Amino acid sequence: MTGKTLYDKIYDAHIVADRGGADALLYIDRQLVHEVTSPQAFEGLRLAGRRMRRTDATLAMLDHNVPTTPRTEPITDPMSKQQVEALMANAEEFGVQLYDMLDVRQGIVHVVGPEQGFTQPGLTMVCGDSHTSTHGAFGTLAFGIGTSEVEHVMATQTLVVKRARNMRVLVEGDLPPGITAKDMALAIIGRVGTAGGTGCVIEYAGEAVRSLSMEGRMTLCNMAIESGARAGLVAPDEKTFDYIKGRPFAPKGGQWDVAVDHWKTLYTDEDAEFDIDITMNAAEIEPQVTWGTSPEDVLPISAVVPDPASIEDKAKQAAAEKSLDYMGLRPGMKIADVSVDHVFIGSCTNARIEDLRAAAEVLRGRTIAPTIKLAMVVPGSGLVRDQAEAEGLDEIFINAGFEWREPGCSMCLGMNPDKVPAQGRCASTSNRNFVGRQGPGARTHLVSPAMAAAAAITGHFTDVRDLMAKEPA
Amino acid sequence: MEPFTILTAVATPFYRSNVDTDVIIPAEHLKTISRTGLGKYCFETVRYDENGNLRNSSPFDRPPYDKSKVLIAGPNFGCGSSREHAVWALMDLGYRCVIAPGFADIFFGNAIKNGLLLITLPESDIQELLKKATGRQFTVDLEAQTVVAPDGTVTDFEIDAYRKERLLGGLDEIALTLQDADAITAFEERDKMARPWLYA
């Protein structure tokens, strides 16, 4: 018998009942809840007279709609306000733990879960949000679900889940200096494509992945969904255990050792087989910038905007033409010549302390270009904000010309008032450059926090390594 | 979820290709907190003009179709986004059954979760049914797997056993899963011993 992959180990350990074919009823260890995809689920419970099976396995927070201006100000959009108030009332009625807008622990679900130690190796974890894949960084089987499924988990703590195929992305060697997890994530999507992981769970492995910090691994797994995969996974190791230790939901006392012993069994067996296996060389990864309206439209900073005429596949050619038209770019233009007027550092991809440190290091002693209309930093949680302030990062950002905001999803999807105007061009550390994602007509280029900082300083995309080689002027 | 057994109602003819989820429910109505009440926005651009007046070309609000529960639609119905609002809106407008030559995958999955019966029939059958959808009543019999037109002609349809059972019993997926409540509890009892730190 051949060995098992990490994915299969976690899946098998959670089967409650077989459902025929590739389907099984899986036990769901933990659920994160936010205000946008939960109201109808709570309403469904109410209408059916059902309770929540395990409030202790559920954690709710406000993130998508919340303004990033001072929390003492009211929410002006009545629909956003209604969604926020509905979650507060539902949490109260059903007895769910909620971090409200004034709670220091509040923030983006995918930043807060790990930060609180709610995310742990070997768990099955869900949230009504596609970027739930982030939690895979801990060796957690975590994936996004629809609203009926949210309700299903609330009522039964289980979900009917189809077994996914196994895919591995092996990144060998060491990442060169100045290259981050975000560049790795984008380079992988560029290679695999946005549908390359369809029907799969991707395990990221190899030296370059092992050497990433937990924050870096979260950035990587966050974007697994952008490769079309159900989830991303990194096998847990000492770094994972160190990160979790002492956090509020972490196992305590004697249970810690029992937990770690269990977590150490969570790896892919030597002789396990993957349905798809891809190998990349970390040394070849350069700073990445997207040029189109899909995360797979990505190139190194040294490249030029591609010419759709050179694409053979007719459908892809037409898509590229449409993208360039929307993005207002000409084929053959150097990526480094594309100027930006907005900079957004934030989102569940890149709003953790390490991300803010990386951006601040570039910005220290420098100021943003006068052509930048708005540059903002939105920490991923209240705790990230406090940590950054304790390290003086807020001052570096503010002195450079950035706005320092309160935590939330913010300009990642513009459900709150933070939007990029039509035809505005934004260097963004988020994960989706879809048409209209940051506001109607907005043009988004996905980059790492360091590359966003570099673009803010020069007013156009710039290889951050060149900037770092010089002293601030 | 209400059981689906025999449905007798007027059928609305609405034959168009690729009716997407934005047509079924425009995106601006998604910032809602409710699954109900979306019926008034269902097919909004088909039913109302820019000034909010009912369009003469729309079948939906005119008698006898205002009491309709069956929709006879075109190919690839429900394509577009994954949001469940499309199904909620149709059901809130009164529909319990949609008959079409084909449905988009995700819409298909969402419909069953909410008890909306989708029937796939060959194009030729659809054309026949459309001709007969002039305001008199159709009968959809799920047990017998038949659609009976007002003139008495019977059209058989296929449905897989698992979906049929769920619809007939009014078993939403939660109710079905709860039939395994003992297995869930047993899992938790075992798990509490193995991973006690996960239980408060």
Ligand code: SF4
């Ligand atoms: S930060 Fe963006 S991608 Fe992440 S959960 Fe919020 S809206 Fe979704």
